[in-house]
Amino acid sequence: MINDNDSLARTAHAFGMTDLEFEERSRIEAEVAAQQVIRQWQEQEDADRQALKEFSESEDIDWGFHDQHDF
Numbered sequence: 001m002i003n004d005n006d007s008l009a010r011t012a013h014a015f016g017m018t019d020l021e022f023e024e025r026s027r028i029e030a031e032v033a034a035q036q037v038i039r040q041w042q043e044q045e046d047a048d049r050q051a052l053k054e055f056s057e058s059e060d061i062d063w064g065f066h067d068q069h070d071f
Helices: 007-015 019-054
Strands: none
Touching: 007 019
């Protein structure tokens, strides 16, 4: 007896592709999503680097360390 309702047939019917094609497509989509996350991290790092370049060392910043030595 042939089971016409196996997973391969259901996947091919529902998505118009075989289960192997579906898995490959899912793998590619996951890879693209991971690349987008990496790209966002890189953009954030670039923004942080730019902010550091714009930071002026001549600004008087009170780090609070001198307080322990003031008499």
